[in-house]
Amino acid sequence: MIPDRYETGSGGFVWENLMPDEVFSLTQFHVFAAFDMRMGEEWAGSEFINHYNRLYYVRAGEGVLKFKDKEIQLKPGHMYLIPAYQLVSHSCVGEIDFVWVHFQAQIDTGLDLFMLYGESTAIDCSALLGIEDFFLQLVSLCKSDSPRTTFARTRVLLSLLDPLMQEFERTNKGLHTFRHQSLLPALALINENVVNAPDVKDMAEAANFTPEHFSRKFKAAFNISPKRYILQKRIALAKQKLLLANVNVEQIAEQCGFCDIFYFSRVFKQEIGLSPSAFRKEYLIANK
Template sequence: MIANFTLRFLASGLQEVGSKWTRAHNPFDECFKLYLPLEGEACCVMEGGQSLRLAPGSLFLINGYRIKQSVCEKRMKVAWLHFVPESLPLRRLLDHSADFQVLEHAAFPRISPEAIASSSHPASGVSSLLGIHGLLLEMIGSVLERSDAESRFRNDPAYLRIAPVLDYLNLHYLDNPPLEEMAALVHLAPNYFHRMFRQVFNTTPYRYMESKRMELARQLLSTTELPIGEIAEECGYENGFYFSRIFKKCLGRAPLVFRKEMRHSTAL
């Protein structure tokens, strides 16, 4: 059902956090997270009220969109990775699944703190990246096994009808194709296609493409020193001013502020 299992690694690091990490949900939580605590402990309070204790010995896969509050009373040293699935169906399946997954770190001895911390950086080795990618997909598979979300998607005629458009958007989201072009791919009237897309994925095609551009922007701001104008061009925007305005609308802060905050432990 899902052909694209690629994950985009937005940011990663190996940091020690303290009480300043205690905060309500913020734009840095708009992703999925992998945590490997090494020392100390902290916790995440989820939207449903469940409290997840983060402590050494386990790997934690967390749906950051559902984090209500992050709390660290003393200190925690942790290797962390922020990522998003490139596939919108996979993302929606995870949204309909458990808030988090916990696995014993001993079961994955090759997944080291250093591998997690460096996984979003361009200099990371291929074997390390493949190891982290494989682990995440294994954890995601375990989450989906406990959910009936996949069967709901598989049996949804609306999803099956418009699914081919997703592959097209994943290739051309920087070009911002018109609605008529997308609808023609599945032989539907533009307005009807738009309603069906929103019904299935709880977002519009244009918001989906914008979210893809913002994910790319987050990745470039976190892992490179490119100036804002060049990042704007890489993300499909004609000028840095308009890009900065859209970025602030989506993430609540200007690109340079976001980059500065990513240098601090409160962003993990």
């Protein structure tokens, strides 16, 4: 129920309610994982993509995040945001001591807020109180799962995101300024039909572009082609089903829009590094 804009109370007192924002008030936040780690030079990934957002806080050591159009140096005392579906490489020099969080900020049918708002960003936390403590609280809160800890994780996550939102506002990316408005209809179409995904022509029509212009604009916006984006969405869905659904791999391939189990297995291994069966087995062993 949407409240009335104006309401009256006892004694004739009249006030104006703050109405729900069509995006930010309705965003659903969820923390997937948080870990406190020290890694050596094996912490190196080349041009990979995740379907969730990432936050890093570096306590010691140095490294680099490489995107298509820029590099961000990892330094102690800084926090870093990597939005979902960003093609990124990372590495460190010597050892890096850092805390990381994976989360989503879902706004509509699978779309993520940080795909559309803000960008890969570094924040100097030297003048901010409690940032490291917030990260460590999330690490602790991820060790158990209950309604209370779910609520607490969201509360702490929002505290971490607050300086980032301030930075976006400070750099004139107003709170209601989205970078890719023209692509929203196509993104919604994809996310509503991941299994039976639309072709490029249908996506282009939804965004009112020619197919060629749409493909160029989509890749420029998200550092990923429309077809690769759809593939990543399907792989993410397959990972969930492999871990949660009590069905065989062939059924999961069909349920996730892959034409046959052989193609599914080959693509899954290319993207994840494990076959679907090995991925399922490793998770079950790790969580016994």
